[in-house]
Amino acid sequence: MKYFEANFDGLVGPTHNYAGLSVGNVASLNNAKNTSNPKQAAKQGLAKMKALADLGMVQGVLAPQERPDVYTLRRLGFAGTDAEVIAKAAKQAPAVLRAVCSASSMWTANAATISPSKDTADGRVHFTPANLTNKFHRSLEPETTGRILQAMFSDSKHFAHHTHLPDNDHFGDEGAANHTRLCSGYGEQGVELFVFGRYAFDYNKPAPRNFPARHTFEACEAVARLHGLSDDKVVYIQQSPEVIDQGVFHNDVIAVGNQNVLFYHQQAFVDSDTKLAEVQRKFGDKTALHLIEVLDHEVSVQEAIQTYLFNTQVITLPSGEMAIIAPTECRDHPRVSAYLAELTGRGTPIKYVHYYDVKQSMRNGGGPACLRLRVALSEAERQAVNPNVLLTDALFNRLNQWVDTHYRDQISEAELADPLLLVESRTALDELTKILNLGSVYRFQQ
Numbered sequence: 001m002k003y004f005e006a007n008f009d010g011l012v013g014p015t016h017n018y019a020g021l022s023v024g025n026v027a028s029l030n031n032a033k034n035t036s037n038p039k040q041a042a043k044q045g046l047a048k049m050k051a052l053a054d055l056g057m058v059q060g061v062l063a064p065q066e067r068p069d070v071y072t073l074r075r076l077g078f079a080g081t082d083a084e085v086i087a088k089a090a091k092q093a094p095a096v097l098r099a100v101c102s103a104s105s106m107w108t109a110n111a112a113t114i115s116p117s118k119d120t121a122d123g124r125v126h127f128t129p130a131n132l133t134n135k136f137h138r139s140l141e142p143e144t145t146g147r148i149l150q151a152m153f154s155d156s157k158h159f160a161h162h163t164h165l166p167d168n169d170h171f172g173d174e175g176a177a178n179h180t181r182l183c184s185g186y187g188e189q190g191v192e193l194f195v196f197g198r199y200a201f202d203y204n205k206p207a208p209r210n211f212p213a214r215h216t217f218e219a220c221e222a223v224a225r226l227h228g229l230s231d232d233k234v235v236y237i238q239q240s241p242e243v244i245d246q247g248v249f250h251n252d253v254i255a256v257g258n259q260n261v262l263f264y265h266q267q268a269f270v271d272s273d274t275k276l277a278e279v280q281r282k283f284g285d286k287t288a289l290h291l292i293e294v295l296d297h298e299v300s301v302q303e304a305i306q307t308y309l310f311n312t313q314v315i316t317l318p319s320g321e322m323a324i325i326a327p328t329e330c331r332d333h334p335r336v337s338a339y340l341a342e343l344t345g346r347g348t349p350i351k352y353v354h355y356y357d358v359k360q361s362m363r364n365g366g367g368p369a370c371l372r373l374r375v376a377l378s379e380a381e382r383q384a385v386n387p388n389v390l391l392t393d394a395l396f397n398r399l400n401q402w403v404d405t406h407y408r409d410q411i412s413e414a415e416l417a418d419p420l421l422l423v424e425s426r427t428a429l430d431e432l433t434k435i436l437n438l439g440s441v442y443r444f445q446q
């Protein structure tokens, strides 16, 4: 049976904007209150999806969420018609309105954690939506994420869906952005690396001081239990509190892995040597694992944050060779582009680098890797995926037209209070659920 990895990219939603909502995420704060371009953002994302499909990858689309989230505003005491609810929130609680308008579900690396069927006790692919408790605007995502994932992977013979973990910082879960699977082939049992920022129930352990550690050890253990992973194929690694304090808010800003390659910065992990020895031991076949460590003097943590060198996708091409999918920020940085050029000639499986412009997303701290959720599948499992969410030339063209019809080409803070934005969003999403054959996944449709 053939196995491969599919990438499901977040389609950028119609309210994409820069609201400075993510303390600890340097780009989000630096671009607060800038004017965004939702149409361009969605098209940049679609262009990256198309490029991967053209490289021979299985590429899917994950639908955005309904924003502004007027249900949350009602829960917070704003009443009246939808337009009145938005107007009152804009006047009394503009920061809350900005949060419920965020298109942050585009970063689907945070949508869920996925364990492929080769790793799980019952032989099914397991999905747990991330609760994203640490940021209010992101904590609004998991229920709808769960519904969308179920509409895409509905066959319970192959797919098992869990409820997101309890909505509390103790079980803060940021999904696949902090999860890496290493394996000798997609059809082999892999080693799942769960990276966390702090221990929730033990204050004596190290933790960052300035910026939040969003993801806890206890959340990692819970997901591994839910997915039925075996202890000898799981490694829990703490992310260095010092790098979190410098702005590395997710592990995928400082490390990325694929198959037998782990590409990471020297400062990424606590007890790096011990933990990587455990990874090596659990991986088994010692000679096959490539641990590519980037040293401080090659690329500093600050340069990694500026360019998103590690927020790259490392993909296995149909030829078996690997390519790095990097943002143009890496190409435009002399030291980082020189590093990547040298890396492709070093005798590791990584042979190519391809650069894509995803600046609209980058300005909110989301690079190519943040925009995609990885799901390793067998051919039989792929046959069970909702076919309408898999990218073809026809779907790519249809989605570009859909964006042209429904999206604005700019949104500034004042426009978030425009009641028409909700109407436009709902009209767009209603049509999208038909294009992607998702059924009624949004509350306004129920």
Ligand SMILES: NCCC[C@H](NC(=O)CCC(=O)O)C(=O)O
Binding pocket: 017, 018, 019, 020, 021, 022, 025, 028, 029, 102, 104, 107, 109, 110, 135, 138, 177, 249, 250, 364, 365, 366, 367, 370
């Ligand atoms: N994996 C990348 C996630 C980026 C995301 N940014 C944001 O939500 C910024 C939104 C804003 O500031 O408008 C975050 O920090 O979780």
